[in-house]
Every structure is written in structure tokens, then in C-alpha cells.
Amino acid sequence: MDPIKEMEAKLAEDPHPQSQSAVRRVWVPGPIIVGAGPSGLAVAACLKEKGIPRLILERAHCLGSLWKLHAYDRLRLHLPKQFCQLPHFPFPHSFPTYPTKEQFISYLDAYATRFNLQPIFGRSVVGAQYDTRYGLWRVLVTGPKKEVVEYVCQWLIVATGENAEAYVPEFEGREEFTGTGAVVHSSAYKSGDEYSEKKVLVVGCGNSGMEVCLDLCNHNAYPSLVVRDSVHILPQQMLGTSTFGLSMCLLKWFPLKLVDQFLLLISRLMLGDTAQLGISRPTIGPLEYKSVSGKTPVLDIGTFAKVKSGNIKVFPGIKRLTRQGAEFVDGRMENFDAIILATGFKSNVPSWLKDAMFSEKDGYPVKPFPEGWKGENGLYAVGFTKRGLLGASHDAMKIAEDIDREWKTKAKQLMQQRSTLN
Template sequence: MDCSREIEGKQAHDPLFDKIMSKSSRCVFVPGPVIVGAGPSGLAVAACLRSKGFPSMILERSSCIASLWQLKTYDRLRLHLPKQFCELPLMGFPSEFPTYPTKQQFIHYLETYARKFEIRPRFNETVSPADYDKVIGFWRVKTVGKKLEETEYVCRCLVAATGENAEAVVPKIDGMGEFGGDIRHTSHYKSGKEFSGKKVLVVGCGNSGMEVCLDLCNYRAKPSLVVRDTVHVLPREMLGKSTFGLSMCLLKWLPMRLVDRFLLIVSRLMLGDTARLGLERPELGPLELKDLSGKTPVLDVGTLAKIKSGDVKVCPGIKKLKRHTVEFLDGKMENFDAIILATGYKSNVPSWLKEEDMFSEKDGFPKRPFPNGWKGECGLYAVGFTKRGILGASMDAKRIAEDLERCMKEKAAPYDHHQRSVLLLKSSSSSPSP
């Protein structure tokens, strides 16, 4: 569908159109989908669309692609899954990369990906808000720039690609203002170097919390780990293969509960009884729990050995903070120099997308569970909300591109291959430079 031509038609025949559009200080017509978010999910959608001849525009509030990876992750971070499960569509990792690429290698991969598919996001543009205008039949996406300049983008299709990790989750703990020491989220943690010799309490026993504890140990800090809930800890590799890869292979032949039982038996043999270390396992198996709730099992990279040796101490939940002191739920009190909150992230879609049908106001995720949460009404799509990492985002990106191609074919002649190419050239030459 030739969006610019359709808008021109509406403008010529609708006397209200000029009044509606004049509300914005600057208006840009986008002859293709607008994608909000330049992380791996947004890049994947843009590449899939481009491979089919569709132009698109990415709006990104930060100053770079993959801002979570570039600006808010710790230095020692590596992909927790083997690289073949973290590839974006249409381009694999370099063969010389290790099985578990480093943070720097993954960022290099994403930057190379963006260059290959000529993806040029509009940086430093924060969307607020985006809503569907029934009068003109298009999405109106308003942004605020670095210098508070306002722009409105008008498009037929809108892709929410801000993902599951848009905003840090910072819990409210009684007495936080009295603690006096450093309290920071892992999004502001780089390495344990600045905590050498200090007692540090890490809150949260997911993959990040476990790895931060290991990093602190490597810099001779004295970490303790708050474990507030049950958790599955699995070895990163089993029987010479990645645990994730082995699980995916077994699921092709065996039911999920049987695969879970196998994983727990092998984990018990390799890691021992984690409950004796204060890490009790949930009643549901790791794969079943992941499928139902999205809670990811911890893949151990060495932290468990530090817990066994006493280098990392396991603590119960926090009741209250006092001056450099933490009171735990069991009544015990202990002094700490700093607290690291490995409490995860959340979706921020409800803060900028004004619609009530596709996304839940409560958690910012699509209301329909995987694999049906990628498509909404009126040209609205979602990518990166599957709770299945980059693999799930890649699946959604392909579906979105295929769906738009199917829709255009059903609309027939106005959007044939030649005109898609014309639109692509037009958008690349006339769109504002990033």
C-alpha cells in the first residue's frame, strides 16, 4: 500500500485533516512501518522488512543501537546461550566468535548487522505518545528530541520493539534512605573493581545476580546473595553440549516433563543438592516453569562453587535497612558497604503506547501468549515480548515481515515490487538523516 499516496488522498478529501496535522510542530509521513526501539528486536524487524523491499523507520530514545547492551550491562557479560540460538534473521555470527560471545563481540555483531541492512535509526527521539487516529486511519507517533523539539510521525503500521527490558525494576525497601552506602541497580554496575575489599549485598538470584557475585569474588570483594524465592540452577553444559541446545533437541522427541526430569537428574549429579546451599528448586521443572511464567533458569558459570566454598554467602529476604546495616526476615542483622539490585527489568509499553486491546496495562506484555502475541489490530505489531530471548524476537520479526508482504499482495497492484523499490529509494533519500 502506497502510504504517502493514501495520506495525500485523505488530505485532499478530508477538511479535518489539515487541522489534525497542524497540531504538531513538525510532521513526517513515513511510507512504511515505524519501529519503536533499536535493540536486537527492532533491528531484526527492519532487516526482515528490507529483505522484502519494504522501507521502515526506527525511533530510538538513546544515542546508539542496543543501548541496554552498550550502556547498561556489566563488563564480564557474555551471551548465556550458544551463539547459534542468538542470531538475528538473515545473518549469522562470524565463525571465529566463541560459542558464548562476549558483550563487546555481540555489540560488534549488531553494529555490523545494522550496516549490512542499511539500518539508520533516528536516535535521541523519545516516543510519547503513540496512538491510532481513527479519523485519518493512521498511527500518530509523537517524539521529543534531545533539545525538546517535537516531531510527529504518521504511518500505516507501528511495531513496538522496546522489548521486555526497557526499564530497570528498583524495589522499594524500607529504610533505603537511611542506609548511607551505595545502592545501585545492575544497570549501573560495570565491574567489581570499585568494590574490592568491601562487603556487598546482591539482591536477586537470577543469572545477573549470580554472575555479579562471581565478578565481585574475582575482585576480592565479599559478596552475599539475597535469595527471596525458589530457583532452578542448571549447569551451562551437559554431556558435552549446551544445556539449552540439549533441551531443544530432546523436546523434539520427548514430552516437556520428561525432559525436565532428565535435566534435574543430571543437574543433581553435576551440582549436588542446591537446596542445601539455600537455593531451593520450584515444584515445576525448569522448562515447564519457563513456558508458563517466562522465568529463566540460572545457567551456572562458576558462582555455585563460590557458594559451596563460602566465598558467597546466601541470605534470606530483606526486612529493613538501617545505617550500613541490613535486617533480614529471619531477624539477623549484618553490616554492608553497598547493595547491588539484580532485580531485573520490565516493559514500558503502557507509558508510550495508547491502546487497550493488544498490550496489558499491568505488565506491558501482549495479552495473547506466545506464539500469538505479535500481531494486533490496525497495523499494530509487537516483537521482543515472547520471554524467549533473541530466538523468540527473531521468530516474531520474520512473522511480521511475512504478514505485511501477504497483506500487500492481497491489496494487489498498488504495492508491487517495482513500487516497493521506488518507495525504498524515496524514503532513503528524503527521510531526515539520523
């Protein structure tokens, strides 16, 4: 018997509960990609270039949902466009060095069109498990009408990324806060226009928190920034070029610690001593700190000048929220009209996939970059490098190359088989 038909026959006889008539089973001849953000699109395009069919499952009803649905209006890429373009398709020459949110969204749409990538939208993966009996992945998916489909494939690519779910920390007294505005996560923030003349507490001093504060200032709000931990702030531009690009160039010639010393010296000359304004730096340099902790330095686009001028107040960690504001760990208390949590995002992998490749604690690959892209039994991860779009593109190309080697030797016969298993 043909090996594929034999596999189909075995699956049809499988007494597994998911084989009940209420669950439709679909055979996928190529990889399944979970997530249609930049990472998922990148790996799909790399597979397309190698002639490998693929299925993209996306829980939202659009591609790039984080950018389209959960990004504030003034957002721009924080790194120059040449470090953020996806494989095989550069940004248009007409785009500025730091493309806007709208420009990046148009780029993603053009990318999907260029490679004829057609995600299936409104499909939430609720479980995935490797079936050792048949050497296949079973991916259980719910649709917009609550229908359940089990997709079966040889390769599973996790592209849900680092920003799958908003991270909302718990605060003592949160239920007591009754300011005129709500406590919202930055993923729900669009513009400072609705906060005009209001006192707003922004919790989190990463790139998003700093930029939200600047946006609030530009809309005549009165923002305050919570800086709980030490953080490196670097100018976005140094010596007439991007700080990131300059760092990458210097690392080709000099050791990391020496480059860190240079970056800190220039930052001190341009920004001054950030610690005097309540923003202390880690004891190690920005690049070393990034490699050790995964935390990206803040690339300042004008926020720190507002801190210097007093337009943005700085507070330490929150002890508790009060009815009208917050009490901080240094004993100060302040009233606020609204609170915005720029506390970042987290992986959601542990909620639907249990595999030794991923940590159950944080949902990241256990192996650090650059080894975290490949697991066992045809399992892959893209978009978990903590190195932005550059890291995602690196992993996308490696995944496509790895699958292509197996595709050429073992799986070409799958292309002509019917896709639905009875």
C-alpha cells in the same frame, strides 16, 4: 483524486491539537519501528529483505543501548551463539560458543551495516494512538532539542522489548542506608574492580545476579546474595554440550516433564542439593516452570561453586534496610558497604501506548507466545516473548511476512509519495 493525496489533504485540515504549527507532521510510507535494540534491528532487516521501507526511532544515541550502555563488562551470551543470531546474518565462525559483550556489540553494528539500517537516534516516543478516522497511527516523538514531531504511518512495530526500564523495588529504610557505597541497579554496574575488599549485597538471583556475584569474587570483594524466591539452577553445560541445546534436542523426542526430570537428575549429580545452601527449587521442573511463569532457569558458570565454598553468602528476602546494611526476613542482620539490585527490567509500553494488545499491568502482549506478535490495526510487537533473541527472531520474521502481504496488495503506491505532510 489520488487516495494518498486525498489522505494528505484530510490530515492537513485536521483540527487535532497535534496539527498546530509547533508540531511538524511526517508521513512514513512503511512501518515505524520503536526501538533499535536487537529486536528492532531484526524486524528492520526482515523488512529490508522484502523491499519494504521502514523508519526506526531510538531514544538513545546508539543502537543496542542496553548492551552498549547498561551491561557489565564480563557479560557473555548465556546461550550458544546459534540460538542468539538474528535473521539472515549468522555470527562469525571465529566467535566462541558464548560471545562476549564486546563481540555481541560488534555483531549488532555489523548487522546494521549489512542491511543498511539507519535508526534516527535521540528520538523518544511519548505517545502513539490509532486514528480510526483515517486508519493511521499517529506517533508523537520528542527530539534532542525538545522539538516535537508527529509521525503518521499504517503500521507500528513496538520493539522496545522486555528490558526498556530498570526495575527498582522499594525497600523499607532505603533512605537510611549510608554504606560507603551506593545502592545501584545492575544496569549501572560495570566491574567488581571498584568493590575490592568491600562487603556487597546483591539482590536478585537470576543470571545477572549470579554473574555479578561471581565477578565480585574475582575482584576480591565479599558478596552476599539475596534469594527471595525459589529458582532453578542448571549447569550451563551438560554431557559435553550446552544445557539449552540439549533440552531443545530432547524435547523433539520426549515429553516436557520427562526432559525436566532428566535435567534435574543431571543437575543434582553436578551441583548437589541447592536447597541445603539456601536456594530452593520450584516444585515443578525448569522447562515447565519457564512455560508457566516466564522465569528462565539460571545457567551456572561457576557461581554456585563459590556459594558452596562460602565465598558467597546466601540470605533470604530483605525485611528492611538499615543504616549500615540490611535485616532479613529470617531475623538475621548484616552490615554491607554497597548494595547492587539485580532485580531485572520491565517494559515501558504502558507509558506511551494504550492499546488492548498490551497489558497495562506489565506492558507485555496480552496473548502469550507464539500469538503475541500481532495486534489490531497494523500494530505489532517484537521482543516480548520471554524467550530471548530466539523468540525475537521468530516474531521478526512473522511480522515482516504479514506486512509484506498487505504491502504487495495495498501499499506499493506509497513508496513514491512525498514524506512530509503540510
